[in-house]
Amino acid sequence: MDVTINPETGTLIREGVDSILNPFCEYAVEMGLDLKRRYSDIETVAISMGPSQARTALMRCLEMGVDRAILLADMKFAGSDTWATAFTLAETIRTMEGDFDLILVGKQAIDGDTAQVGPELSEILGIPQIMYAVGVELIGNKKKVRVKREIETGNEIVEVKLPGLISLSKGPMIRSVSSFKEILDARKKELRVVTAPELNINENELGLKGSFTQVVKIFPPQVKKTGMVIDSSEPQGAAKKLIGFLKERKFV
Amino acid sequence: MLIIDTEKCTGCKICEKVCPFGAIFVTDTIAQVQDNCTLCGACVNSCPVEALSIERKPVPKEELDKFSGIFIWGECEEKDKGIAPKKVVRELLARGRKLANSLDQALTVVVLGDDKLQGLETLITYGADRVMRCQHKLLGSFTTESFTNVISAIISKEKPSVFLFGATPHGRELAPRVAARLHLGLTADCTGLEINEKGELIQTRPAFGGNIMASIVSPYTRPQMATVRPNVFSFGNPDNSRKGEIVDFTVILFPAVIKTKVVAIERLRDEKEVNIEDADIIVSAGRGCQKKENLKLIQELAEELGGVMAGSRAIVELDWIPHTKQVGQSGLTVGPQLYIAVGISGAIQHLVGMSSAKTIIAINKDPDAPIFKVADLGIVGNAMEILPILIRELKKSVTF
C-alpha cells in the first residue's frame, strides 16, 4: 500500500503503510555484506536518521549481517530536508566513525526519491562520489575501489582512491532472507542511539530550522483521464481495434 | 567568509592551483585570501588537511534581491562527432524564458565542454539572452569534480537568483554537489516551476513515488536550485530573429581536481540508436510479456511503427533489456507522441516516467491493471496473441 493524501484535509495518510528498509538502501547493504564476505576483516556499520521506522530498517540491516548500527533519533532532527539530513549524517560520521573507508548508499529513497543525500554527504565530507553503481570491487590492497556504473549510453568502469561514497542502483534479483539465528543474534548487536546534544551542531542547523528548502503545500496529483477499455478475449478483434485506433490517430 | 586554520595549513599550494579566480595564494607557507574570493568552495574541497572552511550564514533579506538572473546548465551530449546541448536544455529554456519574463531578469545558459562544443547559437533562438561558454580540455567528458568546480565558480561570481539543471543522470550527480558546496536549497525532479507574488520560485514535485505532489520554496538561499526531468516541459519552434550573446568564461582546472578515473566504457546504446527520451513512438514491454524471447514481437512492432522499444524496471532487473531503455521513476522519463504499454501493470513508479505521452495504448491480461487508468485505448487480452496479428496487419497496410 502506498502513502496517499486525504483529499479533504490535505494531510498525509500514513496509517496502514508499512515502513520498510528502502529497497535501494537494501542494495547498498547487500553490497557491503558482499564485500565483507570477500574480505573478512571488514567491519560494516549501518546508519540511519529518523523516527521509529528508522529503527526497524536498522534492525533489518543487523539481521542481514551488518555488524552494528547507529540511529540518529531526536525531535530536533524532524523536518530535515536533504541538506540538513546530509549535514547531520556527516557530523555523526566525522565524530563517531571518522576513520571510515567507504560509504554505501542507495540510489534514492522511494518516498522522498530525490537521490540528493548521497552527493551532498560526499561534498560535506570532502570525498569523491560514484553514482549509479551496479558492481563494486576493492582493489589495490583495499585502498581503491573499481566500480561498474550505469550511464545514459551504457556502462562505465571507474576507479577512485578511498575514502569515498558509492550509490547503488541495483542489487540481487531476489532479496536475501535471514536465518532465524541471524534474526535472534541481531537483537544482541549494538544499536547506538544518538541524540542532538551528542553532536557538536548548533540547534539552528538541525531539522526544519537547518533546512534550506521548505514544503509550503501538499496536494493529491491530478486524476488522469480514463480512456476506453475494450475487453477483447479474442485476439483478432483486438488487433482490428488497435489498427483502427492507430489509423484514426494517424500513426499509420 | 573563507576561514584559514593557520595551525593546520601546511603551505602545500593545492588551493592556489584549484582556485578559479586566483584569489588565494601561499606566502611564508601559510595560505592567504584576497578580496576577489567568491566563496565558491573549490579550495575548501581540495585542501588535504581541511585547513580551509567557509562560514556560510543565511543571506539577509535585503541581500536576496541582489541575486539576479535565471541560469540553466546547458548539458551536452555526443552528436555528429562533436558535443551539443541536449533536448532537455531547450525544455528548460522554454520554462526559463517564462520565469525570466516574470522576474524581468536575463536568461543565461552555461555550457561546459572542450573544443568540440557546437550548436550554441541555437540556444539563443530557443530563448537564451546569453550563453556562457566554458571551454577546457578537461571538460571534454563529464566528471563531477570538474563540473562542480566550474559551476560553483560561476554561481559565486554571477550571483543568479535561479539555477536549473535537467534531472538527467549527470544532472542528478552534479546539482546536489554544487548545492552542498554553496549551502543552497535544491529541489529535485520538479514538474512545475512558477514565480509567486513575492518573486520566489515555487518548485512543485511528486513525492512518495508520485502519490503526492509537494510545492517547495528555498526562502533563505540564492540561487534557488531545481532539477527538472526531461519531457516534462515542452518547447516551441526556434525564433531565428532573437538576439543574444555568447561569452567565454575563463576556466582554471587542474587534473588533480578529478579524483575518479574512467578505465573502461561499455556502450549499450548505439550512436545511431535513438535515445528513448527523444523518441516520438515507443513500444514498451513489461513483465507480462512472460519471456525474454517475446521481446522480438515488441521490437518488430516498434519497427513497423517507426519507433523504438523500451521497458519497465521489472524487465531491466530480469536482464531482458539494458537500463538505457528503462522507463520510470528510477529510469528515464519519456514524452512521445505514442506510447504502447505491453504487459505493463502501470505501477505509479512507471507512470511517472511516461504519463506525459500524448497518446497511450495499453494491452494487459488483467482488467484491474492501473495502466488502464491513463490509457486512451486499453485492451484486456493476451498481448502475445494479439501482437503477431497486429504486426501482420500493419505489414499489409504499408503502401508503396
Added chain:
Amino acid sequence: MLSWSNGKIMHEITSEIVPHVDLKGIRCIEDYSEICQDYSPYLCDESKLAHQGAQYLFFPTNEGELSAIFKEMPKRDVTVTISGARTGLVGGAVPYGGAIVSLERFDKILGLRYDTHSKEWLVKAECGVTIRDLNNWAMKKTFPGLSESGSAETKAFLEKYKESQTTYFYPPDPTEMGAALGGTVSTNASGARTYRYGATRNWVRWIRIMLASGEVLEIPRGKYFATPAGEFIIIDSAGNETIVAMPKYTMPLTKNAAGIFSAPNMDLIDLFIGSEGIFGAITEIEVALQKWQNPISIVQFFPSDDKALDFVITLRKEKSIRPEFIEFYSSHSLDLLRKKQKEDPKVVGMPPIPDYAKSAVFFDLQFNPESKDHDYSKLEEIVYRCGSTLAMSWAGYEQRDLERFKNFRHVLPETVNTIIAERKKKIPELYKLGTDLAVPDHALEEIWGFYKSILEEAGLEWVAFGHIGNNHIHINIIPRSLEEMKEGLSIYREFARKAVGLGGTISAEHGVGKIKKEFFSIMFSDKVLKEMKEVKNALDPGLMLNPGNMLDM
C-alpha cells in the same frame, strides 16, 4: 428418554417458511447452449471434472427467491446443484444436469457483535462472502455497508470493535481464500492453521439453512442436541414431523472432511457442517473471530526427510512452543523447487535453496520483534537433536516477508499443476494425482514409511508436502504416461486403505464430492453408508439437492 432444556425439547426443531416470491422475477438463463457459450465457468469447478449438462442457471438474491426455486424445480422434475465460488476440488459444484443455482448474490455482511458469555467477537454474513474478504474486513476493521445498514446495536458494536487495539482474524485458512463462506462450511474446510485452531466446524456458531422443502432452519450452536438414540425431529410449518436418525460410527481422530458428522448426543448444527450441500443450502452463517498476533515465518532445513519428521513429532510434544501451523516439504519437493528457481527465480521469490537442505519444515510462531527477551533455547535444542541448527533456516516477520514465505508455500502445488498442464498437451487424459489422506498423530511415522517404500519401488515421479502438523501429507504423483497414471491410482487406493486402517480419513480437507466416492466406500461400511443415505432420504426425499455429491442414491 427425551432430552430437555428449560422445558424445551432439545432434539426438536421447526422450520419456517419464507415470504413468497414469483419465480418469473428471478434472473435465470434458461438455455443450455447460452449457458455453455456465455456462462461456461458455472459448469465446472477447480476439480476440472466434466459436467453433465444443465437446463437452468439461477441467480437468486434472497431467501424468498431461493425458496421459490426449491419449490418449483421438483414440479418440473429438475435437480438443483448449488454453486458458490466454484473453488472446490472434488466436483461439488459441477452440475449433473438440472438447475445450477448460484448463490453469489448472497454477498452481504449482516452483523457484528460481541458475546459476553463466550467472550468472542462474532460476524454474521451471507453464504456468498469469500473468506478472503471476510478475513480482510475483520483484520482491517471495516465491513462494507454495515455502518450504514446495520442496526443501532450493530453500529455500537462496530465502534467498540474499531476502538479495540487487538486485531482479529478468521482462522480457517484453506489455500484458496477466494472460496465462499457457505462453501467452506459445507465442506468443513481446513487449511494450515487448522493445526492450532481447528477446522471450520470449530468456528461456526450459527447457521440458516434452507431445506429441499424451501423452508428454513435457524440453528445456533448449543441449542439442539440428538436424543440418546441419536435422533432429531424436524417439524415443518404445517406441523409434519420427520425423524432423522444420525449415522452411528466413530469418527477418525484426525482432521476430517469425509462423510456425515457423528457423535453421541451431537449438536444439530454439526449435521449440516461438512454435508456438501446434500441436505440443504446454507444461506447465512455466524462465525467467531480469533485474536491475531504477529507471527514470524520460519523454514527450517533438515538433512533428511526422516530427521524432519523427527522434528515435527518432537515439536508437537513440546508444550512450551505453540506453532500456528506445521508444514512439510520433502526432499523431492525441494528438488522440484530448485529446478523452478533456475528457470524463473522470481516466481519462487526466495534465494536459492541451500545445497545442504534435503528436507524442510515450515512453521509460524507468534513473535514480537520489539520484545526484549527472546528465549528460543528449547527450539534450538530440538532442532539440534534432529541434526540441524537455527542457522540453517530462513525466517522473516515483516509484512512483505510473511507474504513471500506464504507465496513460497503455495509455489510447489502450482508448479506441479504447471507440469501436469504441459504434459497434458501431449497426453490429454492425464491429470494430477493427489491424496488428501490424514492419520492420527501416533501413526505419522508408519504412514510415511509406507508411502516412501511403495513409491520408491514403483519408480514414479512424486513430491510430498503439506500439513504435516495434522499428519496430512499430500502425495502428488506426476505421471509421465497413462500407464504411470493407472499405477498411481492403484497406489492411492493402497494408501487410502492403509490410512483408514490406521484410524485415519480418506479426505482431510477436500471433501468427497463426486470424485472421491470410490475412496469413501473404503472408509465406511455398507451399514454406515446406508445410515447416511437414510438421512438424505429423510431430509431430501425428492433427491433434489446436489445429485452425485458424496452418496450414490
